[in-house]
Amino acid sequence: MVTLKEARPVYVIGVGMHKYQFVSDTLYIDMGLTAVRAALKDAGIAFPEVESAYIGCTGIGMAAGRIMFNHLGSTGLACTQVENASASGSSAFQMAVHEVALGRRDVSIAVGVDKYGDQVRAVSKEAVNRLSDTAAIPLVKYAIMAEYLSKEKGLTGEDLALVASKNHTNASKNPFAQFQKPRSVEQVLAANTVAGTTTSLMCCPRGEGAAAAIVCSEEAIRRLGITAEPIRVTASALQSEKPQQGREIPSVTLAQEVTEMVYQEAGITAADLDCVELHDAFAIEEILYTETFGLAPKGEGQHFLRAGGSAIGGQCCVNSSGGLIGQGHPLGPTGIGQIHEIVNQLRGRNGERQQPDAKIGMAHMIGLGSIAIAHILQKEV
Amino acid sequence: MELEKPDLYRLSEDGRTLVLRGGRCASCKELSFPLTRYGCPKCGAEPDQVSEEMMDGRAQLLTFLTIHTKLIPGMTPPVVVGEAEIAPGMIEEIMLDGTEERYSDGMMLQAVPVEITKGEATMIACRFAPAEG
Numbered sequence: 001m002v003t004l005k006e007a008r009p010v011y012v013i014g015v016g017m018h019k020y021q022f023v024s025d026t027l028y029i030d031m032g033l034t035a036v037r038a039a040l041k042d043a044g045i046a047f048p049e050v051e052s053a054y055i056g057c058t059g060i061g062m063a064a065g066r067i068m069f070n071h072l073g074s075t076g077l078a079c080t081q082v083e084n085a086s087a088s089g090s091s092a093f094q095m096a097v098h099e100v101a102l103g104r105r106d107v108s109i110a111v112g113v114d115k116y117g118d119q120v121r122a123v124s125k126e127a128v129n130r131l132s133d134t135a136a137i138p139l140v141k142y143a144i145m146a147e148y149l150s151k152e153k154g155l156t157g158e159d160l161a162l163v164a165s166k167n168h169t170n171a172s173k174n175p176f177a178q179f180q181k182p183r184s185v186e187q188v189l190a191a192n193t194v195a196g197t198t199t200s201l202m203c204c205p206r207g208e209g210a211a212a213a214i215v216c217s218e219e220a221i222r223r224l225g226i227t228a229e230p231i232r233v234t235a236s237a238l239q240s241e242k243p244q245q246g247r248e249i250p251s252v253t254l255a256q257e258v259t260e261m262v263y264q265e266a267g268i269t270a271a272d273l274d275c276v277e278l279h280d281a282f283a284i285e286e287i288l289y290t291e292t293f294g295l296a297p298k299g300e301g302q303h304f305l306r307a308g309g310s311a312i313g314g315q316c317c318v319n320s321s322g323g324l325i326g327q328g329h330p331l332g333p334t335g336i337g338q339i340h341e342i343v344n345q346l347r348g349r350n351g352e353r354q355q356p357d358a359k360i361g362m363a364h365m366i367g368l369g370s371i372a373i374a375h376i377l378q379k380e381v
Numbered sequence: 382m383e384l385e386k387p388d389l390y391r392l393s394e395d396g397r398t399l400v401l402r403g404g405r406c407a408s409c410k411e412l413s414f415p416l417t418r419y420g421c422p423k424c425g426a427e428p429d430q431v432s433e434e435m436m437d438g439r440a441q442l443l444t445f446l447t448i449h450t451k452l453i454p455g456m457t458p459p460v461v462v463g464e465a466e467i468a469p470g471m472i473e474e475i476m477l478d479g480t481e482e483r484y485s486d487g488m489m490l491q492a493v494p495v496e497i498t499k500g501e502a503t504m505i506a507c508r509f510a511p512a513e514g
Contacts, residue, residue: 128417129386131401131507132462132474137452140474144464148444151486196446243423244472247443 003265004234007101010215011230012377014043015340020178020209020328023116028060028208032068032113035210035333039109043214043228050214051105052078054095056088057332059117068113078105085121086279087238087367088112089211090335094236094373096215106220112333113210121368138368139203139282143195145249146284150197155287157197159302161188163283164202164325166311171322173352176337178207178328202283204324211336213343231343235265235376240369249288251370255279256292258372259364263294266360266376270294273316274358275345277338279366280323286310289364290318317355320345335373338363346379385497385506389415390438392494392505399492399507401436401467412436412468438492439512440465440475447481455499465490465509478508488512 004010016038018031032055040047055065066079084091089112096108123136134140149155165185171177183201191199221230237258241250263269270293278293280286287301295316296304304310310318321327321341324334342361344350359381364374384390390399404416409424412434420428445463448456461477463484477484478495491512494505 128415128419129389130415130474131386131389132476133456134448134452134460134462135474139452140448140462143446143448144444144462144474147446148464151444192450194450194452195448200450247472 004097004101004236005265005267008103009218010097010100010233011218011221012213012233012339012343013216013221013226013228013230014039014041014045014214015343016040016042016212017176017337017340018210019176020207020330020333020337022178022205022207024208026208028064028113028115029068029071031208031210032111033071035113035212036072036109036111039212039214044226045107045214045224047072048075049224050075050077050107050109052096052099052108054080054082054092054108054110056082056084056090056092056110056112056336057114058083058085058088059114059119059331064113065111084371085368086281086329086331087335087365087371087373088332089337090363090365090373090375091238091367093213093336093339093375094238097233097236100215100217107214107216109212109214110336111210111212112336114330114332115208116206139198140195141249142282142284143198145288146198147196148247149284153299155302157189158185159287159305160197160202160283161185161199162305163280163286164188167280167319167323167326168201170312170320170353171326174322174327177322177326178205178209179322179326198282198284202325204281204329207328207330209328209330209333209337211333211340213336213339229347230380231346232378232380233375234378235262235374237261237265238371238373240371251366251372252288252292254370254372255289255364255366258374259293259362262362262374262376266378268360268376272360273362275317275320275342275355275361276364277319277321277323277341277361278364280319280325281329281366283325286318286323293362293364312353312355320350320353320355335363335365338365339375339377342377346377382496383502383504385499385504390492390507391435393438397493399438399494401438401492403434403436403468404431405434406431412471414467414471414473436468440467440490440492440509442484442486442488442490442509443472444486445477445481445484475509476507478510483511
């Protein structure tokens with residue numbers, strides 16, 4: 001297999017976002033164009049320089065990207081819509097990266113844009129019943145896991161609340177985040193109980209928004225005279241889950257497999273990571289993934305959290321954007337919003353959410369089904 | 382009375398418990414649940430390779446909790462759900478009968494018929510309850 005280290009180098013040269021927000025009358029085209037124009041401005045290039053586009057979205061309908069790009073000028077760029085549930089944006093980004101790495105295009109854009117759609121899932125058309133009516137609801141699976149870990153590993157409701165409090169507080173400093181209020185552990189615990197010890201503030205909100213990232217080759221950087229600091233993409237991997245072994249949720253096992261793949265591809269270890277944006281649709285996930293990613297020993301994710309290891313300024317800041325819990329999870333844009341955050345961290349322009357001296361970051365998403373996807377981004381020094 | 386999910390279970394002979402409809406693959410010899418129209422989920426064998434195998438409906442409860450919020454249409458919280466081993470190495474999410482005070486991790490359960498109302502219709506659903514004996 002050809003790795004991104006061996007292939008033609010690929011760089012993120014521009015990122016942009018439209019604020020994530022609760023369901024509104026804002027047109028998806030307005031949100032998408034805001035993100036795309038911000039990314040173009042950040043990269044310092046004009047739209048006609050973009051040769052291909054991958055659009056991650058789940059709830060808008062067919063040809064969302066093509067309709068949106070009509071309003072930027074019909075340049076004839078290759079345009080592909082990507083649906084991979086929560087990982088739609090991440091998958092769009094991966095396709096843009098691979099296309100540039102292969103040398104088929106020099107400049108490509110990944111755009112995530114979404115409205116809260118009808119949320120129809122293919123599993124509802126599988127014509128296979130399950131014993132439990134909630135068997136296809138990820139929240140219940142993770143809440144059960146939290147319950148199990150509370151008995152087996154001493155995980156507490158306060159630990160889950162600490163994840164949510166950290167991420168809501170990070171989000172309160174992020175102008176693109178859906179939630180803008182810092183939350184204390186006590187406030188998170190006092191929110192409505194959803195299932196077991198999981199409260200509503202430990203869960204990501206539903207919403208809408210947009211994010212965009214432009215990637216290009218070294219040749220394009222020279223040819224277009226790009227002066228924005230390029231951030232190299234050094235690894236990209238996606239896998240789907242295997243049958244459950246023991247008590248570990250398959251998506252958690254899968255997350256470990258994918259991160260091991262990207263560490264190997266990038267030639268790094270968990271100790272090299274300075275910042276991570278991960279799939280915290282539910283607070284328990286962040287604790288589990290910090291373990292599977294190797295940031296904390298197995299079974300000790302809550303200790304890593306309590307010691308401030310995942311805080312901004314800690315060993316490796318996790319979800320400085322606010323994560324899915326705080327920044328929001330509009331599906332299509334989410335994975336590209338993570339790229340936006342990591343690029344800003346590695347460029348050292350993340351304001352009061354800046355992780356000191358950040359050089360290597362990882363973005364990780366889970367998509368319903370489940371699939372896991374991860375990217376490693378590195379500042380070249 | 383009609384079963385809510387007849388593709389998953391049937392009433393046992395005495396009508397007091399439910400048996401689960403699994404599938405045994407002639408190709409890989411593995412048991413899977415539920416039996417589906419698509420073939421063997423373990424090895425991908427064609428549907429004609431999979432024959433129905435009734436499972437006794439006994440299960441070991443691993444973890445459980447109460448859902449307090451209406452997560453899907455038709456759900457009336459509180460609802461108790463859990464994970465149980467319905468056959469060696471086969472873990473499924475299940476619905477438990479009654480409130481969580483009846484249950485503890487590791488206890489043996491039995492699939493039992495419970496009357497539920499869906500819209501205008503009354504039907505028999507599968508719930509798990511503490512096993513007798």
